[in-house]
Amino acid sequence: LDDMGAEDLSVAFMPLLTPAVIKLDLALVQGRAGGKVAEIMNSVNAYAERTGCVILAWGIENAEHLALDRALGAAGTSATADLALALPEPGLLARATR
16 A cells, blocks of 8 residues: 555555555655654554554655654564665664664
């Protein structure tokens, strides 16, 4: 399921489409956390726990984005995107694995 969180209704599609992968919208990872983002992430995390689907965080390009991803409860994020497109911030991967 692509661009989770780009539209408010995207959460409603999870049980209908039963995705094996949910890709978080760039705005969730790079934006400011708020009530609506928390609601979306609570739903996504609960769905992933129930089904075992993969959560793909799109747009993690620096330590701040990674910290927001984890603060939103996506510590179980299965994969990140963008690292293959550009070099990550120096030391980001080392800090992420601590």
